Amino acid sequence: MADQTKRLDSNVVGNFYVDATCINCDTCRQLAPTSFEEVGGFSAVTQQPTDEGHTHQAYQALLACPVGSIGTEHSDKLRMQGAMASFPLHLEGGVSYCGFNSEKSFGANSFFIEHPDGNWLVDSPRYIKQLVETFERKGGIARIFLTHKDDVADAEKYAAHFGAKRMIHQADVDAAPDAEWIIEGGDSIQVTPQFQIIPVPGHTAGSMALLYKNRFLFTGDHLWWDSAQKMLGAPQRLVWRKRVLVESIQKLIDYRFEWVLAGHGDRTRLPADEMRAQLQALVERRQPAT
Ligand code: SF4
Structure with missing residues (x-):
């Protein structure tokens, strides 16, 4: 589970974020390259997803992250389930x-x-x-x-x-x-x-x-x-x-x-x-x- 108190400053404002526990494994950048980039040895959300496809990718990245470093301010259960089932x-x-x-x-x-x-x-x-x-x-x-x-x-x-x-x-x-x-x-x-x-x-x-x-x-x-x-x-x-x-x-x-x-x-x-x-x-x- 990501921790909002450890949210990296390199994230842009918005729902998705990466916290300081990121091990920089690249998984999220492969799955959701429009939202996640490498910044200073960690991943960060550099563009919040705005459409359905990119939001789905960001939830896939959240689930695939090996250390639970990706979080959302407001979780969307249906979208999370859709990503899980994918x-x-x-x-x-x-x-x-x-x-x-x-x-x-x-x-x-x-x-x-x-x-x-x-x-x-x-x-x-x-x-x-x-x-x-x-x-x-x-x-x-x-x-x-x-x-x-x-x-x-x-x-x-x-x-x-x-x-x-x-x-x-x-x-x-x-x-x-x-x-x-x-x-x-x-x-x-x-x-x-x-x-x-x-x-x-x-x-x-x-x-x-x-x-x-x-x-x-x-x-x-x-x-x-x-x-x-x-x-x-x-x-x-x-x-x-x-x-x-x-x-x-x-x-x-x-x-x-x-x-x-x-x-x-x-x-x-x-x-x-x-x-x-x-x-x-x-x-x-x-x-x-x-
Ligand atoms: S998947 Fe998780 S640990 Fe890997 S780079 Fe992305 S945020 Fe960091």
Whole structure:
């Protein structure tokens, strides 16, 4: 629950505000970019929503905020319920963004994939009733793909409730030591004809990406879309090995996909050839100077 007494001065006057407990995870700016901006190391409401669509987005941001730093002076129960019911937020082709980001993963995004052979969760949102019931209605969760050790959050609770198999790489297994499937080595694994696991060490030793239908690439913290610069980005700090990170980005050039769905950082969809050009440009920017 946000606290009006901690309301940041950087907020404009009006109903929505961010308080000083914000951890600057970027979730609200991805969901409601017309209302929220980064100001001085925190998010702030720099433009109050004035129409129905932007108000809905601001309520979605309020609910997705991992630490409850977004508040309203006057809560609108109906709009709050509408925003609650909008999660998981469908993106395309049965792939949804879960919302309800967890503080345990520093507010990382997580995703839900509906598939006739069993649904997948990619990383984990907070374990909350609304999501559990929605996943139940959609047929449960068969597999939980953990991109790396930082974004495990409440995966154990979802696995226990749904009898799902968690997958994590051996090098990051400390974050989920009792995971049901430990991935080893650096080779890609074709799990089913439509799902492929691609180890992408760099940010952590056990980082992995998941390629679905040669169209959606779930990247954890290996790769994201930088909407300010309009280019792909990759971690500059908190990197296990920089050279290995660049090699792992280079490896992805051999795959075809249109979507990048990141744990931290924005998601995007580009034509596959443009995505490949973006990857090549990122590799060139990140090659060490000779
Ligand atoms: S979602 Fe919450 S914690 Fe994250 S940047 Fe926005 S206000 Fe801050």
